Amino acid sequence: MKYSFLLGIKTEWLKYRHTSLFGLTLLIASLTPIMKIISCMVSDELYGMMMHRDSWHFFLMINWKDTAAVMLPMYVILLNNSIAQTEYRNNAWKQLYALPRSYADIFFSKFIVVQVMIIFYFLCFNLFCLIAAVLLFLLKGVHNFFQLPIPWYQMLIISIRVYIGILAVSAIQYWLSVRFRNFMIPLGIGLSLLIGCLLLGGWVKNHLYSPYLFPLFMFSMDHSNEHYSLGLMYMVSLVSFVLSLLSGFLNLYFRKEKG
Amino acid sequence: MNSYIVQVENLSHHFGKQLVLDDVSLLIPNGSIYGFLGPNGAGKTTTLRLILGLLKKQTGVIRVFGDDFERHRIAALEGIGSLIEQPSIYLHLNARENLEIYRLAYKCGQKRVHEVLEMVGLNDVGNKKSKDYSLGMKQRLAIAIALLHNPELLILDEPANGLDPNGIIEMRNLLLHLNREFGKTILISSHLLAEVEKIATDVGIIHKGKLLFQGTLPELHQLQSDRTIIEIEVDDLENAKTALAQLFSFTTAGRNTLQVICNKKEQVAAANDLLVKQGVRVYNLKVIQNDLEALFVQIITA
Structure with a gap:
């Protein structure tokens, strides 16, 4: 059998069978659509807005706003923690580093698993938005949903933009989670930075230094009116991602103690 | 082939200001069972972690299969099976699923999973979640993982820790079988001489980071009668x-x-x-x- 990076990814992937990762993904991806169904059921104002506007556009916007701002970064923090803690909890890091695999293979194959789970989250979230729309039609009679075509293209574009926005956070959290045995450290740092960025977000004009706000910014910003373009935001997100990921790898590579 | 499968020369290691290994030199003969003895905290695990590349070497030379370990890390690890301290087992998976993960990493065939489970006597419970195993069974599964790729050298750090007397005897018999029938070289650390002297052909005794004795078991017996x-x-x-x-x-x-x-x-x-x-x-x-x-x-x- 010839060893390849793909085999490394498969090795990593197999470790998360029977774990709570998939349940966690489904739970967090479904939270915002469930909340929006409840809000729409109890709020006549929201129901009215849904009936008078472009229902799909409005419904996607209110779902994505909460997800891009809070739910997705929180999911990424918890996901990275769970992935690294699977190794820590089972005393498995030392065995992993005693395998005939390069450090790059170990580091990046695990990171690919994180990315696959994030993409799975996006798929679930979009699916739950559609299910929520069906439920609103059935329960509350929001008939506009089925008078207009489902905006697949808009859903895809928002998903891609928010995904690019979350890349830097996923790399930073991955680095922290792999680096610290105590799960409270990456969790604490991640949540503090997320909340700190959200609190400061309204007061600070320049968001280029707040990676935890990139997903929200990539989703919500009216790029025609902003003093920096969408292109610049893409670039900043991708550069932050590459720098964070490489810093994490180099930190691991030069660590004196592995496992 | 070099007559020594592992050669460690003048290995010293500090944790902060504390010197934990002081100029240790080990020679592990090919085909031997090398008992690495010393009380708790003597430096055994540190030495083994250095040999496996889990700690960055500070001074000294480590050669495995005749080659410098640092330069040929992956090639060296292809020939080593290891168990360091507690077993590294994914407790939410069963024995076969655990072995499958390592099988892919070691690039070995599917039938090895069955063979090693048979070898360590876990074939009947291969589908049971590892978290439901006794400590002895976990230890045996960890040895199955170490044996999966049919390595030339086994490095086992206190493998009898936590085992009951029956488990210790089974472990001893398994190691003797692996050494005699399959020609495996085994480096086994322990703080109990009585446990090691029953199987070891060679012995190294370390204390406070210094290697105090190294030789064959008959040489140790000679020292004893002397x-x-x-x-x-x-x-x-x-x-x-x-x-x-x-x-x-x-x-x-x-x-x-x-x-x-x-x-x-x-x-x-x-x-x-x-x-x-x-x-x-x-x-x-x-x-x-x-x-x-x-x-x-x-x-x-x-």
Whole structure:
């Protein structure tokens, strides 16, 4: 059998069978659509807005706003923690580093698993938005949903933009989670930075230094009116991602103690 | 092929300012069972972690299969199976699923999973979640993982830790079987000499980061017979001390009793002769502390 990076990814992937990762993904991806169904059921104002506007556009916007701002970064923090803690909890890091695999293979194959789970989250979230729309039609009679075509293209574009926005956070959290045995450290740092960025977000004009706000910014910003373009935001997100990921790898590579 | 599968030369290691390994040199012969002995905190695990590349080497040379480990890390690890401290097992997976993960990493065939489970006697419980295993079963699964790719060298750090007497005997028999039938070289660390002396062909004794003895088990036995402590009960203690003072080291062990260190067994007779010539009456002369366990204690407390 010839060893390849793909085999490394498969090795990593197999470790998360029977774990709570998939349940966690489904739970967090479904939270915002469930909340929006409840809000729409109890709020006549929201129901009215849904009936008078472009229902799909409005419904996607209110779902994505909460997800891009809070739910997705929180999911990424918890996901990275769970992935690294699977190794820590089972005393498995030392065995992993005693395998005939390069450090790059170990580091990046695990990171690919994180990315696959994030993409799975996006798929679930979009699916739950559609299910929520069906439920609103059935329960509350929001008939506009089925008078207009489902905006697949808009859903895809928002998903891609928010995904690019979350890349830097996923790399930073991955680095922290792999680096610290105590799960409270990456969790604490991640949540503090997320909340700190959200609190400061309204007061600070320049968001280029707040990676935890990139997903929200990539989703919500009216790029025609902003003093920096969408292109610049893409670039900043991708550069932050590459720098964070490489810093994490180099930190691991030069660590004196592995496992 | 080099006659030594692992060669460690002048290995020293600090944790902060604390020196944990001081100029340690190990030679592990091909095909041997090398017992690496020392009390807790002596530096055994640190040495093994350095050999596996889990700690960054500070000074010294580590050669595995004749090649420098740092430069040929992946090639070296392809030939090593290891168990360091607690078993590394994914507790939410069963034995077969655990082995499948390592099988892909070691690039070996599917049938090896069945073979190693058979070898460690876990075939019947291969589908049971590992978290439901006893410590002994976890330990055996960890050894199955170490054996999966049919390595030439097994590095086992305190593999009998937490096992009941039956488990220890099973483990011992398994290691002997692997060594004799499959020619595996085994480097096994332990703080219990009695456990290792039953299977080891070679022994290294480390204490406070220093290697105090290295050689074959017969050489250790020779050292044992060479270093005997005898207890002599006499009628006149002062006279006895005068008789023995020039040739022997001794301590007073009672009102009329001395403990005398003899470096060869002929010295036991010589001590008796000296006392008789001095006119001291010997009431009792017995050998004490000549087992390997006592020798181990003597070596590490010398």
